[in-house]
Amino acid sequence: MPRAGRRLRAARGGAGGIALALPAVLLTLIPLGFVLQFTVDVGPAELYRLLDRPRTGELLSNTIRLTASAMAASAVIGVGAAWAVERTSLPGRRTFTVLLAAPLAVPAFVNSYGWSSLTSSVEGFGGALLIVTLSYYPLVYLPVAAALRGLDPALEDSARALGLGPMATFRRVVLPQLRPALLGGSLLVGLHLLAEFGALANLRFPTFTTAIYDQYQSTFNGPQASALASVLVLGCLVLLMADLRLRGPRQLARVGSGAQRTASPVRLGATTLPVLAAVTGLVVLALGVPLGSLTRWLIAGSSTAFPLGDLVSTAGTSLLLAALAAAVTSLLALPVAWLVGRRRSILGTVLERATYIGSALPGIVVALALIAITVRHARPLYQTTTMLVTAYVILYVPRALISQRAALAQAPPLLDDVAASLGAGPLTRLRRVTLPLMAPGVGAGAALVFLAVVTELTSTLLLAPTGTRTLATAFWSQTGDLNYGAAAPYAALMVLLSLPATLLLTGVGRHRAR
Amino acid sequence: MSALTITGLSMRFEPGRPVLDDVALAVADQTMLSVLGPSGCGKTTLLRLIAGFLRPEAGTIAIAGQTVTGDRAWVPSQRRRVGYVAQEGALFPHLDVAANVAFGLPRAQRRARSRVRELLALVELDEDLMDRYPHQLSGGQQQRVALARTLAPRPSLVLLDEPFAALDAHLRVQTGRAVLRALRAAEATAILVTHDQAEALSLTDAVAVMRDGRIAQVGAPANVYAAPGDLGIAGFVGEAIILPAHVADGRAHCALGSLTATGSVAAGPAQVLIRPEHLILDAPDGVPAHVRDVTFYGHDAVVDLDLGPDDVRLSARVVGSPAPAPGSRVSIGVHGPVRTFPAAA
Numbered sequence: 106m107p108r109a110g111r112r113l114r115a116a117r118g119g120a121g122g123i124a125l126a127l128p129a130v131l132l133t134l135i136p137l138g139f140v141l142q143f144t145v146d147v148g149p150a151e152l153y154r155l156l157d158r159p160r161t162g163e164l165l166s167n168t169i170r171l172t173a174s175a176m177a178a179s180a181v182i183g184v185g186a187a188w189a190v191e192r193t194s195l196p197g198r199r200t201f202t203v204l205l206a207a208p209l210a211v212p213a214f215v216n217s218y219g220w221s222s223l224t225s226s227v228e229g230f231g232g233a234l235l236i237v238t239l240s241y242y243p244l245v246y247l248p249v250a251a252a253l254r255g256l257d258p259a260l261e262d263s264a265r266a267l268g269l270g271p272m273a274t275f276r277r278v279v280l281p282q283l284r285p286a287l288l289g290g291s292l293l294v295g296l297h298l299l300a301e302f303g304a305l306a307n308l309r310f311p312t313f314t315t316a317i318y319d320q321y322q323s324t325f326n327g328p329q330a331s332a333l334a335s336v337l338v339l340g341c342l343v344l345l346m347a348d349l350r351l352r353g354p355r356q357l358a359r360v361g362s363g364a365q366r367t368a369s370p371v372r373l374g375a376t377t378l379p380v381l382a383a384v385t386g387l388v389v390l391a392l393g394v395p396l397g398s399l400t401r402w403l404i405a406g407s408s409t410a411f412p413l414g415d416l417v418s419t420a421g422t423s424l425l426l427a428a429l430a431a432a433v434t435s436l437l438a439l440p441v442a443w444l445v446g447r448r449r450s451i452l453g454t455v456l457e458r459a460t461y462i463g464s465a466l467p468g469i470v471v472a473l474a475l476i477a478i479t480v481r482h483a484r485p486l487y488q489t490t491t492m493l494v495t496a497y498v499i500l501y502v503p504r505a506l507i508s509q510r511a512a513l514a515q516a517p518p519l520l521d522d523v524a525a526s527l528g529a530g531p532l533t534r535l536r537r538v539t540l541p542l543m544a545p546g547v548g549a550g551a552a553l554v555f556l557a558v559v560t561e562l563t564s565t566l567l568l569a570p571t572g573t574r575t576l577a578t579a580f581w582s583q584t585g586d587l588n589y590g591a592a593a594p595y596a597a598l599m600v601l602l603s604l605p606a607t608l609l610l611t612g613v614g615r616h617r618a619r
Numbered sequence: 620m621s622a623l624t625i626t627g628l629s630m631r632f633e634p635g636r637p638v639l640d641d642v643a644l645a646v647a648d649q650t651m652l653s654v655l656g657p658s659g660c661g662k663t664t665l666l667r668l669i670a671g672f673l674r675p676e677a678g679t680i681a682i683a684g685q686t687v688t689g690d691r692a693w694v695p696s697q698r699r700r701v702g703y704v705a706q707e708g709a710l711f712p713h714l715d716v717a718a719n720v721a722f723g724l725p726r727a728q729r730r731a732r733s734r735v736r737e738l739l740a741l742v743e744l745d746e747d748l749m750d751r752y753p754h755q756l757s758g759g760q761q762q763r764v765a766l767a768r769t770l771a772p773r774p775s776l777v778l779l780d781e782p783f784a785a786l787d788a789h790l791r792v793q794t795g796r797a798v799l800r801a802l803r804a805a806e807a808t809a810i811l812v813t814h815d816q817a818e819a820l821s822l823t824d825a826v827a828v829m830r831d832g833r834i835a836q837v838g839a840p841a842n843v844y845a846a847p848g849d850l851g852i853a854g855f856v857g858e859a860i861i862l863p864a865h866v867a868d869g870r871a872h873c874a875l876g877s878l879t880a881t882g883s884v885a886a887g888p889a890q891v892l893i894r895p896e897h898l899i900l901d902a903p904d905g906v907p908a909h910v911r912d913v914t915f916y917g918h919d920a921v922v923d924l925d926l927g928p929d930d931v932r933l934s935a936r937v938v939g940s941p942a943p944a945p946g947s948r949v950s951i952g953v954h955g956p957v958r959t960f961p962a963a964a
Contacts, residue, residue, distance in 0.1 A: 528697045
């Protein structure tokens, strides 16, 4: 007679699921744990001594100024671009939809190289603001455009019928509904800026992240770098908390869909040309300049030396690391996605949020934490591929998680029950129903991780084993020596590899809005 | 032989609030039973317990003589040979119609299309649909494919969980009939869970009325409608006019006069149940009433009436004859005997 199992189905595999989800969660908590441990160890007095110097004030001012300005600029540009493309009679809207998101395929440090190799006038605050805004405004543009597509035009029609003009309608009806997407996107811009190293180092605009890197490289001054890192982490946590507060209501607001009319576009009339010029100008600055500059250096560089052998080997290393990281990240994220999607417990939600905290911290903090821990407790792991892949996992687990959760929604438990009633045992159900349904989402998540790793610079610079060179680090060492021509092929390859992920993102945005 | 026997089945999801309370039920081989109840009465839980998706707190379930749920016994879903058709159809979205239908067949038979063709014919679907995917089918087609998929492995019992609720009214009747024909052709035993009394009464051989986690009454549809166990059931299986009455010598005296009575109360105060279609508006020596309103449905009409000096309000359903005009006066009689129930406490 079959052994009696547990009474309720809900209890099945609960503890096991949590145990499987723990590795991903524990890994992502390492950076935060490191910073907390450090601040507790040195104590407030020593921490104050480490931070109380004019240099810290300058870094703080630089970081806050740049982050706040870029968030504001990205918000304005992102909303403007999204509105022009989604809600007006702008010619070529379809093309612009893709072109406006495309700057995401150009890593910020490649964008800054494109500009700074043309003119040194982009160094300093103004240039830094210009370039990071051009690199990161799509993080606002994409969610706002998706939200605009999802808005019920009947609300705007009602507002117009109540006597509001187009501008008043936008301000009083549309903008409030865009708020979650707009604020969420802006906060994401903020998190990226706190983490940004390559572009700002290149433009010689010192912030906390670049200062931590310099401290570490020049003196291996652990306490000083760690003290700066703890301030940086504090900034990230502030942004993250703001983001988490926003997330709940936004998801609720998206629930419920139905057949919806598409909005009739606003006729631009006489303002068509200025709007067209503005949008085109944005694309030229964000995409045209870096790609044009890249092409120029590619042509100039290939006439002197084209290091095909080195290009192939660094690309191979990059692809291998990215594939490894994508596989490990997906595998570790799966139990978390399962726990959150199928078990619906508070614990599951807490575990999921924990993975977001880890990945919201800058790559430089993740790298410092891993270095400190391996040097102290696991010396053999120091500067190994294992350590590098671990950093990638910590940084990119949410990318896999988000896709996997969406994928799990494609495989509701009811289908599992139906398959069971048709005679399929647990493993057969997994093989014939759940996995086939989840496969596209898991694959998309793995692809996003893969492409993020290909362009990862900061933690790779710090953690890569001696002799391991990726496209990003090879590019970085060439630009460091001002070999712009020699750097170009590496950058071009990174951009080419990033394009599919960007297209995937625009596709995801469109799907969600439907 | 009994295809399904349930005894003492109890289940609760939170303490103190049983979803199922000591349920007993038997379904004879090759018959179809409806479990009828309002939402939240525990009928879906009952179905999920039979399917083996849930384990009860107490009680036993035996399918074709084998105990599948009990104190010491537990047979997992996949070995119960119980087919399950969900409300939304729940077709596998990654598989086409043929693969969905063949899902439960042994591996060797999955490729052979003859069995799939046979099953599609059984549920009255065109075999051209075989290569379609679920999202390319209408709601009614999806339900029929779901049934074909369920019948493929020849289950000993088919469970249908409100399978027609998501369909619109016209499709609901049509699909319901087709599904029942297919089930009979397959000589299946089936349990249909529904909150729609018309569906329960019209489609199946027997009806089990469920209320607050208990089976309130089981019987043939006509019996349950004509002789409900109590007034709650009476109101649930159809529209009911309930009037206070006094019973003496086989007659009930109420606002509609002295009527022939059957039922549980032989003498004394009682309540009587009258179905709206049993009212006659042109009775020779009936009770005078005033027509307040008329709602015309085409095949019949509902006439709202104010009765006598106390303005008792009731509704009659008239078929065939033209409905009286609002404001006119009619003379009400009752066709056939009325059923008595104990007086309200």
